[in-house]
Amino acid sequence: MVRPAGMPMHNTHVVRRARLFADGHALVVRDARLRERRFPVGEGGIRRAVHFPPGDLWETVRTSPGERWGVLVFQGADGNDLVRIPLAAWLPEAELVGVLELPPSQCLRRTGLEALVTRLGIPLEVSDEPWDPAAQDGERRGRPVVVRAEHRGLPGCHSWVRALGMLGWFVALVAAFAGGPSWARSVAAGALFLVPGADVVVRVTGWWRRRRCEVLARAVLVEPSPGAGEVVTERFLRTATVRVLPEDIVVTNTVGEERWLARRGDHGVTKLSRLIAPDSGRPLTVEFRGRDGEARVLLPWSFWFAGPQGDDRWRDLVRALGAPVSDERHGQAEGTQHWSEGHVLAEDARWMAPVGGAEARRRTGWYHSVIGRNEPIALVMMSMVLVPGILGGSDAAVAAGVLSGLTVGVVLVPHLCRELFSRAWFDRAVRVGRGDG
Secondary structure, eight states, X not given: OBOOOOBOGGGHHHHHHOEEEEOSSEEEEEOTTOOEEEEEBSTTSEEEEEEEOOSOXXXXXXXXXXXXXXXXXXXXXXXOEEEEEEGGGGOTTTTTSOTTTSOHHHHHHHHTHHHHHHHHTOOEEEOSSOOOHHHHHHHTTTSOOOEEOOOOSSOHHHHHHHHHHHHHXXXXXXXXXXXXXXXXXXXXXXXXXXXXXXXXXXHHHHHHHHHTOOGGGGSEEEOOOOOTTOEEOHHHHHHOEEEEOSSEEEEEOTTOOEEEEESSSTTSEEEEEEEEOTTTOOEEEEEEEETTSOEEEEEEHHHHTSSTTHHHHHHHHHHHHOOOXXXXXXXXXXXXXXXXXXXXXXXXXXXXSOOXXXXXXXXXOIIIIISOTTHHHHHHHHHHTTGGGGGSSOHHHHHHHHHHHHHHHHHHHHHHHHHXXXXXXXXXXXXXXXXXX
């Protein structure tokens, strides 16, 4: 079973639901809405899989980041594409590993796609030609639509509603100032409210889906236990977790991004390794390793297992995984100041530890990490054109002013509350064992 790349909080339902797997003699593509499409293997169905490596890396990363390790294509007997799978969309640690550190062939193994092809009993070929989306799309014109197993950052309806809102606001406002009907102002204000309204629906829906995941309630939970003197935040202590399920390991970092890794098979986590500082003999980090010895997760020891409850939580993790444990001396590169520098998962070591408040707010903020940090200012300025109508005038002008005020409130109030909450408590750095810690 192949699992998607890690996702931020509003999209964790994708990581929990979407899967690629073999069911008998069929490839099953399950999306985030639990809809399944089955592709039989054999006569009239899938006959082979072809891995197309990426083309120009700079151009691919800039325009099609999901294809930065290439695309695996399942084809029929006539050579027509049936399913296209961008590798980066199905590598759990895709956002933590650079394309230069992980070659496409190794990425194919890490995702589990190589094992999936073997399970289906079809040949796996590697194309000599790099993946060319333009050429492939051109070849498919007039033919059946190819399934592309990739996940949207936001629902398609979200973009349509926002576009409709902006268009409606502009058209109605022009009509209102051009001497149109009095209700045109209300239409403009109502249309503009659709823009933040669509965001609210996605955010509330994501929050509700996270709370309703019953599978995680049965997991073995491992939480951080920072050592004395370490600087931590409430966000780190409450959000960062490792959960062990019978078939999965669920890793949630400090900013709520979640990824699922397999415990079984060629692409599963099969070993725990503690990296030991050669000078002091103290553990530096815990690596979750795959069958080939590659690191899949990094847990900094000082933040996870060095505290009063650290020994118990380390034993819980080892017992739940049931994987062999080894200690290895860490050979830190000369001239580096931190043990994680130069490690292929250095980003994981950073996000599985406490991060600064400003960085945490940037990474979790809806208008910083998802939509765009300048949108609140733009929406407020656009709303202010009609807000004065609330002070008096026709019923239409009052309605337009009220709707515009609601738009300003929906944009600014959650943003300001989040900033105050973060600065006053959630992301305030404290030292464990001193003061509030």
